[in-house]
Amino acid sequence: MDNKKLFIPILLGTVRKGRESEKVAKFLFDKMSAHEEIETQLFDPQKMDLPMDDEGQGLKFKNPEYRNAIIRADGLVIISPEYNHGYPGSLKRALDIISAEYVHRSVGLVGVSAGGFGGTRAIEQLVGVVRELGLLAISTDLYFSKVGKMFDELGDPKDRSVDNRLDAFLVELIWVAKALRWGRDNLPSKYDDKLKQLQEEWEQKK
Numbered sequence: 043m044d045n046k047k048l049f050i051p052i053l054l055g056t057v058r059k060g061r062e063s064e065k066v067a068k069f070l071f072d073k074m075s076a077h078e079e080i081e082t083q084l085f086d087p088q089k090m091d092l093p094m095d096d097e098g099q100g101l102k103f104k105n106p107e108y109r110n111a112i113i114r115a116d117g118l119v120i121i122s123p124e125y126n127h128g129y130p131g132s133l134k135r136a137l138d139i140i141s142a143e144y145v146h147r148s149v150g151l152v153g154v155s156a157g158g159f160g161g162t163r164a165i166e167q168l169v170g171v172v173r174e175l176g177l178l179a180i181s182t183d184l185y186f187s188k189v190g191k192m193f194d195e196l197g198d199p200k201d202r203s204v205d206n207r208l209d210a211f212l213v214e215l216i217w218v219a220k221a222l223r224w225g226r227d228n229l230p231s232k233y234d235d236k237l238k239q240l241q242e243e244w245e246q247k248k
């Protein structure tokens with residue numbers, strides 16, 4: 043096993059003005075950036091090119107930074123607020139711009155809610171989506187309930203019990219990310235031809 047840091051970008055799952063999930067994203071970004079085994083990058087769909095008159099894989103060519111990050115990634119952290127017991131459409135629109143490029147990478151799911159369930163209902167629905175994308179969801183989720191009361195004015199959590207939960211989340215995410223990096227580097231996969239074809243298409247059209 044090489045000692046290269048694991049590259050695990052973060053995708054913030056909402057474009058809502060005034061979104062509380064942004065505080066969670068900044069908190070996770072700082073913690074993951076400081077982690078000796080992780081390199082990260084925050085993707086914000088407000089800053090991605092996701093026009094309302096298009097969907098799907100054609101949009102990866104308008105978002106090369108995201109596409110290239112996923113190609114290089116060992117894992118992904120998705121932060122999803124809960125909107126009417128589901129995940130936001132803006133998260134789905136961002137995820138949908140690439141497909142097989144996600145295959146055989148670990149994903150950690152982070153739920154955020156105003157209510158007391160931490161976004162669990164959104165996360166449960168998201169599991170089916172990430173599975174279709176070929177991401178391998180870890181079973182240790184991270185939840186932020188009553189998020190409006192969670193952070194102080196500096197963006198620090200008022201309840202430090204989150205630190206232990208975050209540690210457990212990262213330990214599992216890192217384990218699976220390492221195992222899958224080994225697998226991608228050493229084992230042939232039925233997706234190899236598809237990924238080669240996608241790479242050729244990328245070179246021609248980018």
Ligand SMILES: Cc1cc2nc3c(=O)[nH]c(=O)nc-3n(C[C@H](O)[C@H](O)[C@H](O)COP(=O)(O)O)c2cc1C
Pocket residue numbers: 056058060061062063064123124125126127128154155156157158159161189190
């Ligand atoms: C359209 C919409 C639907 C929502 N539905 C729920 C819900 O089902 N359960 C809940 O706990 N909070 C719900 N909320 C509140 C969000 O969880 C709350 O805004 C929280 O801060 C996380 O979302 P945010 O990042 O957009 O702020 C909803 C918010 C919006 C905008």
